[in-house]
Amino acid sequence: KNEVEQSPQNLTAQEGEFITINCSYSVGISALHWLQQHPGGGIVSLFMLSSGKKKHGRLIATINIQEKHSSLHITASHPRDSAVYICAVILQGGSEKLVFGKGTKLTVNP
C-alpha cells in the first residue's frame, strides 16, 4: 500500500462545477503539499499546509491531521484548471523528502 493515496485517479467535470480531490496518508507527517502538473510537465506548488485550511483564489486546501486526510477544492472550475494534481507529504522526523501520491488527472470540459 502506498503511503500517500489519492482519489479519484481521474476526474472529468463540466466548466463551473465544484471539484474535490482527496488525499489520505498512512504515516506521520510534518506538512503536506498540493502540486499542479500541466501537460507540458512543469510543476507548480499550490499549497503547503500542516493544519487547518488555506485559500488562494478559487482553490481551497484543507487538512485534518487526526484523520490523516487532506482535500483540494476548486470552485467554479474552468478548462484551464485541467491538469494533474499531486498530493505530497513531508514525513515526520526531520526528513526533508517529499513522498508523492500518484496524482489525480482533472479534465474540465467547456
Added chain:
Amino acid sequence: GAVVSQHPSRVICKSGTSVKIECRSLDFQATTMFWYRQFPKQSLMLMATSNEGSKATYEQGVEKDKFLINHASLTLSTLTVTSAHPEDSSFYICSARGGGWRDEQYFGPGTRLTVT
C-alpha cells in the same frame, strides 16, 4: 513566487553519451536542491538531495556514478547522466528550497531526456 529554471527543456542524445542538466534558482538562494525522475503516467521519484558545497545524498537504487550531481553554488545544481542508455529516457525535474523543511520547494519546468 520563487522561480526555478532548468536547461535544457528537451534533449535527445545517443546511447553512450553524457548529458548535463542545469537547475538554477533565479531569485533566491537554494541551500537544498532535489532531483526527481518521472516515467510516463507515474509519480515523481526522488533521485537525490543535494546541499550546497557537500556531496549529494542518493536514494536507494539510484547509481551515484551514473547520475552525477554537483551543487557548487547556492543558485546552481547540475545533474549529469553519464553513459546514457535508452532506459534513462525520462522526465527529470529539479526543485529548490531556501531553508529548512518548513520552506516550500519550488519546482523547475523539467527536462525531457530521450536516449536513442
